[in-house]
Structures are given as structure tokens and as C-alpha cells.
Amino acid sequence: MNLLDTIAAVSTPYGKGGVALIRISGDSAIEIADRVFAARSGKRLCECEHAKMVYGEIYMPDDRDRHTGIDDVMAVVFRAPHSFTGEETVEISCHGGILVTKKVLSAVLLAGARAAQAGEFTRRAYVSGKLKLTEAESLGDLLEARSESQLALARGGMKGRLSKKMSELYERLRSVLTSIYAVIDFPDEDLSEMSREEMEMHLCEIRDGVEALKATYGTGGAVSEGIPTVICGRTNAGKSSVYNRILGYDAAIVTDVEGTTRDVLRETAIVGKATLLLSDTAGLRDTDDKVESIGIERSIREIEGAELILAVFDASREPTEDDAMLCERIAESGKPSVALLNKSDLGVEPSAKLVELCARFSRTVSVSAATGDGFDELSKVIDDMFIDGDIDMENDAVVTGARQYSALCSCCELLLRAISDMRAGMSLDACCVGVECAMSALGEVDGREIGEEIVAEIFSHFCVGK
Numbered sequence: 128m129n130l131l132d133t134i135a136a137v138s139t140p141y142g143k144g145g146v147a148l149i150r151i152s153g154d155s156a157i158e159i160a161d162r163v164f165a166a167r168s169g170k171r172l173c174e175c176e177h178a179k180m181v182y183g184e185i186y187m188p189d190d191r192d193r194h195t196g197i198d199d200v201m202a203v204v205f206r207a208p209h210s211f212t213g214e215e216t217v218e219i220s221c222h223g224g225i226l227v228t229k230k231v232l233s234a235v236l237l238a239g240a241r242a243a244q245a246g247e248f249t250r251r252a253y254v255s256g257k258l259k260l261t262e263a264e265s266l267g268d269l270l271e272a273r274s275e276s277q278l279a280l281a282r283g284g285m286k287g288r289l290s291k292k293m294s295e296l297y298e299r300l301r302s303v304l305t306s307i308y309a310v311i312d313f314p315d316e317d318l319s320e321m322s323r324e325e326m327e328m329h330l331c332e333i334r335d336g337v338e339a340l341k342a343t344y345g346t347g348g349a350v351s352e353g354i355p356t357v358i359c360g361r362t363n364a365g366k367s368s369v370y371n372r373i374l375g376y377d378a379a380i381v382t383d384v385e386g387t388t389r390d391v392l393r394e395t396a397i398v399g400k401a402t403l404l405l406s407d408t409a410g411l412r413d414t415d416d417k418v419e420s421i422g423i424e425r426s427i428r429e430i431e432g433a434e435l436i437l438a439v440f441d442a443s444r445e446p447t448e449d450d451a452m453l454c455e456r457i458a459e460s461g462k463p464s465v466a467l468l469n470k471s472d473l474g475v476e477p478s479a480k481l482v483e484l485c486a487r488f489s490r491t492v493s494v495s496a497a498t499g500d501g502f503d504e505l506s507k508v509i510d511d512m513f514i515d516g517d518i519d520m521e522n523d524a525v526v527t528g529a530r531q532y533s534a535l536c537s538c539c540e541l542l543l544r545a546i547s548d549m550r551a552g553m554s555l556d557a558c559c560v561g562v563e564c565a566m567s568a569l570g571e572v573d574g575r576e577i578g579e580e581i582v583a584e585i586f587s588h589f590c591v592g593k
């Protein structure tokens with residue numbers, strides 16, 4: 128991908144709409160737009176003011192006499208570096224018909240622009256320093272946001288809540304490193320601004336800061352990425368009914384025929400502030416049916432891969448050996464789990480044996496998938512388990528992605544080692560390497576020090592035109 132080309136794309140979604148926006152960015156953006164745009168005023172775009180809308184018409188670039196117009200449009204010029212990408216940019220708002228939008232884009236491409244790849248505008252904003260990597264990731268999250276909490280987190284990230292915190296920690300680490308270099312390079316002169324004790328103290332405080340950020344990922348990840356959640360239980364306990372109730376529509380087939388759900392079904396649901404990556408599984412029971420057995424095998428694998436287990440029991444019935452076996456498995460996994468005592472609408476008190484089995488779960492909630500009773504309580508329980516109520520999603524620095532979290536974990540480990548080396552009286556030369564690596568790990572979070580491949584991977588998830 129050549130970042131020096133001038134690129135263009137339709138930035139609004141494909142389809143019929145009132146208006147469509149075509150964005151052109153790069154050194155030749157204004158020149159290219161001038162080849163296709165004729166302002167009513169007769170002014171060329173290169174003479175127009177920054178960020179001011181100009182009314183005019185679009186023509187094919189080879190229509191020298193400007194004989195056959197394609198569409199009446201509004202064009203705006205944003206001069207570098209005061210644009211989203213930091214480059215010369217022109218935005219053309221045309222009528223939002225599919226064919227007319229296509230024709231305006233074709234004119235721009237024929238005039239010399241290259242079709243932009245997915246996320247290329249945002250990538251340019253990152254390369255030109257207009258956006259930190261965490262801010263670009265938050266922008267991606269904003270486009271995907273489906274819940275108020277996801278939106279608040281994305282907005283906070285775009286405002287630079289996380290990147291500012293990262294910069295503070297990074298600069299503090301840099302000043303410790305500068306002091307270490309001063310001692311190493313000029314051992315006989317007193318150039319360092321910090322004593323060895325002060326260096327150690329700063330490293331401890333920086334590590335505490337990184338730990339505090341890491342701790343926000345429990346909430347940030349649960350809201351932004353979602354919690355892999357499995358719904359499991361004995362066949363006919365009401366798993367598919369619970370799955371449908373949480374989703375709010377009938378995604379799974381519900382019957383009283385045992386073994387109806389055979390393959391694993393997956394959907395995303397917003398429950399309270401958390402996002403659940405839900406899977407509905409085949410019921411656990413002994414069976415000779417080959418297809419159902421494979422389904423059961425898959426259910427067991429899902430339980431192993433989940434971070435939250437919702438185990439459904441038919442509260443109107445005595446638990447069976449299958450129920451006991453499931454509880455055993457869940458307890459062994461040590462994962463957060465909720466026992467759902469389903470069919471509460473039948474008014475049957477759960478047996479003492481079932482209550483005893485449920486004691487092995489993190490929480491128990493009585494529900495009715497038939498009437499919806501108990502599901503508000505389930506939302507509260509999940510929020511309680513995964514969301515830190517003290518976090519202000521929009522105004523605090525919150526870690527929202529696995530990539531950011533894993534770089535912070537490496538940074539913490541490296542700092543811990545450097546601190547213990549210092550305490551063990553090792554030379555500053557030896558400690559220095561650990562501090563340098565910790566700084567690189569920290570720099571990975573907001574993209575100061577990051578490989579091209581990772582950057583390409585991050586931006587490939589954006590849509591074309593963003």
C-alpha cells in the first residue's frame with residue numbers, strides 16, 4: 128500500500144440514501160477534485176477557503192467543455208494538516224443514489240485518485256500523527272458500537288483518555304531511562320537527575336500505574352470485546368428458550384423433543400452493560416444418536432473455551448446424574464458461573480438436591496424463559512460479576528482490547544524483573560535492558576513502537592471509506 132498516493136472512496140454506506148459522501152485524500156486531492164468539479168461561482172477549489180462548502184457540478188474529467196454534468200454536489204476543501212487524515216482532503220457530498228454515487232467516484236478515480244483500501248483514511252490519520260493507535264481503535268469501536276456502554280467507552284478512547292495516560296507513563300519511564308544512561312555513560316560525573324533509590328521508586332510507581340490500567344480490562348473487555356458465554360445444561364432444561372430470551376428473538380428452535388439443538392449456535396447479546404458472545408449448545412445426556420453425540424462433544428469444548436457459564440436447570444424436576452456431572456465439570460473449571468433455575472412460572476419449589484448442586488456456582492438466579500421473569504436480575508448479576516461500577520466509561524482511561532492488554536502485561540513483567548534486579552544490587556547496565564524492553568512494550572499500546580504487520584492488521588478491520 129503506497130501511502131503517498133492520493134486515495135478516494137465513498138465514505139457513506141453502500142445503498143440508496145439522501146446524501147453520499149466521497150472523500151479524497153493526499154497531496155493531489157484538490158488538483159484531482161478540480162478536474163471534475165465546476166463551482167457555480169466559477170472559482171477553482173484550489174482558490175477556495177478551508178472548510179467552506181462550495182456548490183457546483185461534477186463532470187467526467189475528459190468532458191473538457193463540461194457538457195454533461197453527473198450530479199449537483201457540495202464540495203469542501205480541508206487543507207493539510209487540518210483534516211481528518213492530516214493530508215490535503217476534499218469531501219464531495221452528492222445525491223445518495225447508488226448509480227450517481229458510483230459515477231461521481233468513477234470520475235474522481237479517472238481524474239487520478241486510487242481507490243482507497245479498508246481503513247486507509249484512518250491509517251493515514253495515524254501515520255500523520257493525528258490519531259494515536261488506541262484512538263484509532265476506539266474510532267473502529269465507535270462504528271461497531273451497539274450499546275450505550277460500548278459507545279461511552281469508544282468516545283472516551285477517541286477523546287484520548289487512554290492514550291494520555293499511556294503518554295504520561297511512557298514519559299516517566301523515559302526519564303528514568305535517561306537517568307540510567309547518564310550514570311552508565313558518565314560514571315564519574317554526577318549527571319543523573321535520580322539516585323538509584325529514586326529510580327527504583329519511580330519504576331515501582333510506573334508499574335502500579337500500568338497495573339491499574341490492566342485492571343480496567345476486566346470491564347473494558349466485557350463491554351467492548353464481549354465475554355465468551357456458554358449456555359449449557361441437560362436436554363429440555365430450556366437452554367434454547369433462555370438463549371432466545373436473552374437475545375430478544377427466536378434464534379434457536381424450541382421443542383419438547385429431546386436433542387433438538389445439535390450444533391453450537393452463536394450470537395452476540397447486550398446484557399446490562401456487558402456484551403455476551405453467546406453460544407447455545409446441545410444438551411448433555413447419554414445418547415446413542417451419532418449426530419447428537421458430536422453436538423455434546425462440542426458443548427463440552429465450548430464450556431472449556433468460555434469465560435462465563437450459564438447452566439440451565441429445570442427447577443420443576445429432580446436433578447439427574449447428567450445435571451450432577453455438569454455441575455462437577457463447571458466447578459472443576461473454576462470459571463465464573465451462574466445457575467439458572469428455569470421454569471419458575473410452573474411454581475414448583477426446586478428440590479433440596481438441586482439447591483445443593485447450585486451452591487457450587489458463583490451465583491444462582493431463578494428465571495422463566497417462558498415469561499421473562501428473572502432476566503433483569505440476571506443482567507444485574509452479570510454486571511456485578513464483570514463490570515467495575517467505579518469506572519466512568521467515558522471519562523476514565525480504560526483498556527478495551529486484548530492487544531493493548533497483552534502489551535501492558537509484558538510491560539508489567541519486565542518492570543517487575545527490572546525492579547527486582549535493582550533491589551538485588553545488579554549493575555545499572557544489566558537493569559537497563561529490562562527497562563528499555565518495558566518501554567517498548569508500553570510504546571506498543573499507543574503505537575509509538577509497533578510493527579507494520581500489526582498496524583496493517585488493525586486497520587484491515589475498518590470499512591472502505593473510513
Ligand code: GDP
Nearest residue numbers: 363364365366367368381382383470495496497
Ligand atoms: P433445551 O433442550 O434445553 O434447549 O430446551 P428448550 O428451550 O428446547 O425447551 C424444552 C421445553 O421446555 C420446550 O417445550 C419449552 O417450551 C419448555 N420451556 C422452556 N423454558 C420454559 C419455561 O421457562 N417455562 C415453561 N413452562 N416451559 C419452558
